[in-house]
Amino acid sequence: MYLFEYQAKALMREKGIPVLEGIVATSEQRALDAARELGEGPWVIKAQIHAGGRAEGRVCDSEHLRGIEFTDTVLEVGRTAARLLGENLVTPQTTRQGETINAVYIEPEIRAELQVFLAILIDGDRGEPVCLASVKGGSQVERDIFDDPNSLVRVSLGAADHIGLDVGQDVAAQLGLRSSVRDAFAQLVQQLHALFVDRDLSLIEINPLAIRANDSLVALDARVTVDDNALYRQPAMAALASRTDRSEAEERAAKNGFNFIRLDGDVGTFSSGAGLAMATLDAVSHLGGRPANFLDVPPVLEVSRVKEAFLLILSDPGIKSLIVNVFGAGIMRCDTIADGLLLAHLEQPVTIPLVMRLAGTNAPLAISRLERSGLSLQFAPDLASGAQMVVEGADRRPATHNADSIAGRLAQWLSGRNPGSSS
């Protein structure tokens, strides 16, 4: 789960990590008031989205407007907020569709003598948190580190709940920070690690951390990702979850525990298991078909939920054919799928070509039930022939390969699915 910058900074403030005073605004008027409350300016106005790279990001349809803007006058703060709010911001870290700006965060602008990149995340290979840092902080940090890999400091943090100040001292020394700031820096690393562990985070990143001429440190940006699997024991984090980026259909799917993403093709897909669902999309796309959705139904016993999943797919008016690709295993049995489909058919008659690829637990039972139902179906012995049938069924259009739209949204879901494994 991703947090907005202002939420991440509130967490940091609680832990004693130095951040600036800032105010969230969702309207031009509130932005104007915020600027006045924060003092004399200049100010920085920052789009609140669930991704970084905002200084490099562009607001759609605008040549000049970026996700982070600097201004000198109160009036300009309001005007900039008004131009940002409600727009879509596309950055190197978002999908191509970008993310809608529903709030801006206003802070005083400060001068930094040195900008440090500092992050803690899970190193999957070593199986423990790792601290990454570089003195090449700022919006170009990725390029700068790729150009000069030696500028990246990487220190494993071990599996313990606490780290000593020596860890941060080590990072500071490797960065070559001047001795007068090392104690404060070491304390900051310790505080970040404590926050990471206490709140079950999978990423905490400050870019940049400003090191000022007077030796003070301040986090100018903050990016936090919470481990979705730990939300059950982090109710405060779960409460911060934003549902604004979900469509109505996705909301309905989420209520039923499905992973569902509407895509803009015409071949409906129904699978159980994320890998098989992805493979179904791959197989359909491979033959020039355009998937209408991604759907991964987790193993369920209740026929009613399977019915809901079918109704959800069939509610798309643009759908021209549908492939059901299920490998029954564990508690997911093929007859549950068949019964769910038949119930859905009673509520909303299925008129489009329907291809069933059923294998594994209770597949023969499911197939015999469907055959007796009178529903017009094609049975595919394997995924390859099933994909062929469903693409032909959709009356395949000239191949406009649509990998882009398949998706940003699918990828977005994927990246949220495995928050520790950054893709």
Next chain:
Amino acid sequence: MSILVDRTTRVICQGITGRQGTFHCERALASGTRIVGGVRQGKGGATHLGVPVFDTVSEAMQATQANASVIFVPPANAAEAIIEAVDAEMGLVVCVTERIPVLDMVRVRAHLKGSNTVLVGPNSPGLAVPGIGTLGIMPQGIFLPGAIGIVSRSSTLTYEAVDQTTRNGLGQSACIGIGADPVGGISASRCLELFMNDDRTQGVVLIGEVGGTAEENAAAFLSTLTNPKPVVAYIAGQTVPEGRRMGHAGTIIHYGMGTARTKIEALREAGVRVVSSPAEIGTAMAGCLDQ
């Protein structure tokens, strides 16, 4: 030689009395897997599915001489269950549980250091050695004892690869679902190593997914071998472009790895036959063995 389990393997199930544990142990027993007991704190002394239930793993091991455990414990307690099995010096632990918090798995990994326990999973369908048994949730009836080793990060696609290698008559020497979590037990590379050293295995199928670096690491391992057995790979999510990224750090830590493209390139460079559709896994494997 056999992969991870053989005829001497005696299995207990942690969480045997739960719905999932009951369902899968019942099927495993019916197919001949030697499940000799179960663990559920507070239910020690009971009998479930015809096998004795114990309060702790060490009691179960003492009474049954079990040397493998399969875990069906809810996510909040799963890490403790794994650690209990490691502390009891269980040889093989298969954890099916999904959605375990990653920091819990960090503790588990720290605990595994210096132990002799092999952990498969979590978030894994388990492992199967056709003709001997299944530990986990893989469906019965799709396997054929044979020559292909399968290692997979994706549960459902594992069955796809099994199905295809059964249909074309190659069969499987073993099938290991390593799970797709960022921090897990046995790595894809280690599984490849087991298969490379296994007399019965003639070829290996590797099923990966976008994200993480398991496939790149596997490619690096294969590059160190002279004349390895043929490997066919499929990476799920090839039609998925990069989505919302995890800050700058997520990119920097992997240094241009982790995408479908980087995985496919790395594997091809290591001599792996990478197929672009999951439907081609079986025929590609057969083709490699014919050469």
